[in-house]
Amino acid sequence: MKMSLDDQSITGRLHIDLPLLTGLFVLCGIGLMVLYSASGQDNEVVIRQASRMVMALLFMFVVAQFSPDQIARWSLWLYLFGLLLLVAVLVVGEIGKGAQRWLDIGIFRFQPSEIMKLAVPMVIAWYLSDKSLPPATGRVMVACGLIIIPVLLIAKQPDLGTSLLVTAAGFSILFIAGMRWRLLLTLALMAAISAPIIWYSMHDYQKQRVITFLDPGQDPLGAGYHIIQSKIAIGSGGIYGKGWLNGTQSHLEFLPERSTDFIFAVFCEEYGLMGVILLMCIYMFIIIRGVYITVNAQQTYGRLLAGALILTFFVYILVNMGMVTGQLPVVGVPLPLVSLGGTSMVTLMVAFGILMAIHTHRRFLSF
Amino acid sequence: MPKEFTLKDIGEEAQLIRRRIYFASFFMLFLLLLIVLRVFYLQVIMHDHFTTLSQQNRVKILPIPPIRGLIFSQDGILLAENRPSFSLELVPEQIDRLGDVVNRLGKMILIEETDISRFQGLLKKKRRFESIPLRFNLSEDEVAQFAVNRHLFPGVDIRARLNRYYPLGAGVVHAVGYVGRIDENDLKSLDTTDYSGSTHTGKSGVEKAYEEILHGKVGYQQVEVNAQGRIIRVLDKTAPKPGQNLHLTLNISLQRVAVDALKGKRGAIVAINPENGDVLAMVSSPGYDPNPFVNGIDEKSYNQLLLSNENPLINRVMQGKYPPGSTIKPFLGLIALNSGMRHLADETWCPGWYSLQGSEHRYRDWKKYGHGYTGLKKAITQSCDVYFYNLAHDLGINRIQAGLSDFGFGKETGIDIGGETGAVLPSRDWKQKTFGQPWYPGETLIMGIGQGYMLVTPLQLAKATAALASHGMMMKPRLIAEIRDAITDEVISVPGLEKQQIVIRNPAFWGEIISAMEDVVHGPGGTARQTGLDAKYRFAGKTGTAQVIGIAQDEEYKKEEIPDEFQDHALFIAFAPVGAPKIAVAIIVENGGGGSRTAAPIARRLFDHYLLEQNNINS
Numbered sequence: 001m002k003m004s005l006d007d008q009s010i011t012g013r014l015h016i017d018l019p020l021l022t023g024l025f026v027l028c029g030i031g032l033m034v035l036y037s038a039s040g041q042d043n044e045v046v047i048r049q050a051s052r053m054v055m056a057l058l059f060m061f062v063v064a065q066f067s068p069d070q071i072a073r074w075s076l077w078l079y080l081f082g083l084l085l086l087v088a089v090l091v092v093g094e095i096g097k098g099a100q101r102w103l104d105i106g107i108f109r110f111q112p113s114e115i116m117k118l119a120v121p122m123v124i125a126w127y128l129s130d131k132s133l134p135p136a137t138g139r140v141m142v143a144c145g146l147i148i149i150p151v152l153l154i155a156k157q158p159d160l161g162t163s164l165l166v167t168a169a170g171f172s173i174l175f176i177a178g179m180r181w182r183l184l185l186t187l188a189l190m191a192a193i194s195a196p197i198i199w200y201s202m203h204d205y206q207k208q209r210v211i212t213f214l215d216p217g218q219d220p221l222g223a224g225y226h227i228i229q230s231k232i233a234i235g236s237g238g239i240y241g242k243g244w245l246n247g248t249q250s251h252l253e254f255l256p257e258r259s260t261d262f263i264f265a266v267f268c269e270e271y272g273l274m275g276v277i278l279l280m281c282i283y284m285f286i287i288i289r290g291v292y293i294t295v296n297a298q299q300t301y302g303r304l305l306a307g308a309l310i311l312t313f314f315v316y317i318l319v320n321m322g323m324v325t326g327q328l329p330v331v332g333v334p335l336p337l338v339s340l341g342g343t344s345m346v347t348l349m350v351a352f353g354i355l356m357a358i359h360t361h362r363r364f365l366s367f
Numbered sequence: 368m369p370k371e372f373t374l375k376d377i378g379e380e381a382q383l384i385r386r387r388i389y390f391a392s393f394f395m396l397f398l399l400l401l402i403v404l405r406v407f408y409l410q411v412i413m414h415d416h417f418t419t420l421s422q423q424n425r426v427k428i429l430p431i432p433p434i435r436g437l438i439f440s441q442d443g444i445l446l447a448e449n450r451p452s453f454s455l456e457l458v459p460e461q462i463d464r465l466g467d468v469v470n471r472l473g474k475m476i477l478i479e480e481t482d483i484s485r486f487q488g489l490l491k492k493k494r495r496f497e498s499i500p501l502r503f504n505l506s507e508d509e510v511a512q513f514a515v516n517r518h519l520f521p522g523v524d525i526r527a528r529l530n531r532y533y534p535l536g537a538g539v540v541h542a543v544g545y546v547g548r549i550d551e552n553d554l555k556s557l558d559t560t561d562y563s564g565s566t567h568t569g570k571s572g573v574e575k576a577y578e579e580i581l582h583g584k585v586g587y588q589q590v591e592v593n594a595q596g597r598i599i600r601v602l603d604k605t606a607p608k609p610g611q612n613l614h615l616t617l618n619i620s621l622q623r624v625a626v627d628a629l630k631g632k633r634g635a636i637v638a639i640n641p642e643n644g645d646v647l648a649m650v651s652s653p654g655y656d657p658n659p660f661v662n663g664i665d666e667k668s669y670n671q672l673l674l675s676n677e678n679p680l681i682n683r684v685m686q687g688k689y690p691p692g693s694t695i696k697p698f699l700g701l702i703a704l705n706s707g708m709r710h711l712a713d714e715t716w717c718p719g720w721y722s723l724q725g726s727e728h729r730y731r732d733w734k735k736y737g738h739g740y741t742g743l744k745k746a747i748t749q750s751c752d753v754y755f756y757n758l759a760h761d762l763g764i765n766r767i768q769a770g771l772s773d774f775g776f777g778k779e780t781g782i783d784i785g786g787e788t789g790a791v792l793p794s795r796d797w798k799q800k801t802f803g804q805p806w807y808p809g810e811t812l813i814m815g816i817g818q819g820y821m822l823v824t825p826l827q828l829a830k831a832t833a834a835l836a837s838h839g840m841m842m843k844p845r846l847i848a849e850i851r852d853a854i855t856d857e858v859i860s861v862p863g864l865e866k867q868q869i870v871i872r873n874p875a876f877w878g879e880i881i882s883a884m885e886d887v888v889h890g891p892g893g894t895a896r897q898t899g900l901d902a903k904y905r906f907a908g909k910t911g912t913a914q915v916i917g918i919a920q921d922e923e924y925k926k927e928e929i930p931d932e933f934q935d936h937a938l939f940i941a942f943a944p945v946g947a948p949k950i951a952v953a954i955i956v957e958n959g960g961g962g963s964r965t966a967a968p969i970a971r972r973l974f975d976h977y978l979l980e981q982n983n984i985n986s
Contacts, residue, residue: 133384172391178384225428233421234409235418237410238414238418272410291388291389300381300384321399
């Protein structure tokens, strides 16, 4: 048996997927542009975000150098390491904005829950790929356990947005691994039954968010304010938008969190429906490329992982846009690669690094 | 696929995954389409509606702060009220050059550095269209000055707010506490929605402990504003829910007597109703006027208070730690009786000093040539030190520690306002942990007369005295009697009583100790017999004199030669009337000298007032 690279081009040798990279670059560019406007033309914020992007791209590049086999071997360890950190965060974590999410390790603070966005799909892909698919019911249950433990730990911090994304990442693998429909429906039914239990275990502010989502008028000073202002910003944008730097809602500071979770509203106000459709196209381009990589992956592990990562990316977009347009509760999920913020961007870029690794480390079997 | 098939069918699997990923992608694509439709709905169909809203985003929602609940005393005196005052407020969004405007305002109205730094702090936290106070408490002249020039300052306005005011000032400050302006630190713990209109929050005492009840719920109004941001009309209004009124257990008439008694002295007085734990009076002297704190005290005055030798900012009642001195003796007497180590008839020879076996060191009695043969009752009445050295030695530190702990020493009393200390009840473990040293027998001896490591707060002492008075019923002290609705004045809730009975071998022991304490004030040899003269009721007490500095073996304690701050603390605990106690007190006068001379007469004045004069007024 002998291994060789399929592609001797420069990008191939660097293990870079050019179409994916192009899509990401375009997206990052748009992100910086919107951020410049949303931050009130604050150069410093934009430069800091740009340097985070460069760092995230470096991470992506490094990760892309490893073969899927190596990544598979780390899956379990990364997962256990992540669990350990989550427990550590609950014990010694720093409290920011009323939630205990951060771990301070001297040089910088980071959120261990971010690791889980990658570690959960990795460990489940690793677990499911060594037996034949579709997985037996027992194995599905074990996988569910692997998802639920970190999700509960993250929800306890409390960080609803991230626990939602980790759940999405875990279950999307189970789904693409061919989990039987009947089992899927049973789980969905169980989730529906457990909804009241979750409701009672939620923090007051989380309950408040759900209530506010259902009726934003209830709390126009607090949580409902986000949605009301965000709808005004989007709606006033019209088909063509008010133009770059011309969004009044964001510049008059009616819109809260306009650089972070609600940046999509700024985008909608300034670029209008046309802009939204263009942005959707860019996202779709990245997703389609991701699906292509998934379908053409050589091994089950790679297929499962790539599929899960690209579907999670999709969920990211859906949840953020749904939240900003007032169709989903405000759960605190950033718009991928556009919202201000470093940690989630690194995670995303590492995910794309994994996708590139899966695609570029191809093996040819010769007997 | 049949189960026994162990070999993975790669092709089949790839096919499966491919089907599923296509399915999932199309499903999500469908959801994404829904979002595009939603955006289409908002941006195309509802465009005009939202454009109107945004162009005249002049409809604003402004918070209306609730009115803070009032605080009354048990006898109906207003302790904390709300008075109107004028403040200068700025809406940052409507001001082009903020720094410039602040400078121009400064030429007209006095604005201090602290005002500016607080303003800048709030500037970061508040939304830009929210009104931010720059100066509080404008004088009428300043209001008039600004009113004339108002047209030069768009976005700046005078606003009438309600300001907290404490009519009694320093007299009740340590119980009632005060409110202060919300700072960045407070914002971390307060609900920002609920406090969006509020400028103040409780900082100490009852004001802090009952913040939630006093504050109320924010209301809001939708207002239409013109281009400069001034309100043209109110469109819709949801009234705030005012905070609830608190009725305290404090009896102000008694409190005044206590304040008066400590005038010019440092010390603390607590009076508790033994039946229910109501704190009738709570004075820490000297006090301070809380009113300047409400809108931020200036640095100079604050430093004066902070650095004063008299420590007015400390609430001595709950935070002051004092050696209990001889006031500990009745408690030790009860512990000794209960343990069976002592009977009433047992007598100890008191030659005026006590030595441990095999030691030269003489532990002295306050009476140079001794009390002679002394039993427990005489030992309490005359405060014989030798008897209690011996008793403490026989009991040992473990039993003393356990017994005193039952009376609540070394623990917080659980009073319903925060900030109290548990002081110190030493034990072998405690010493090991604190000093890394073993416990020495000599330390047990001096604990017998309330010296050494042991420290108590006046509140602990009062609680324990009340427990003696009621034959072992430990009542948790409380300051809140009732919570009433601010509008209807209906009683909304009454805090429950929390009590715990100290169980002893023979309940008759309570009576024995109380009768010895009665002799302290009414008996012929009692240390406070001067105080008990001609009282129209019987009361029981115990004097205490706590040494502040150690005196060497061969030295005499000469009052005249010792500087003021090293003079002994005077202590007195008492309750009255003996038959059915209605009031128990603990009094500490710092560096006041002897307990019988300085502290005991204060108790008499309090009792006379509470039991005699006040009843006369009422009837």
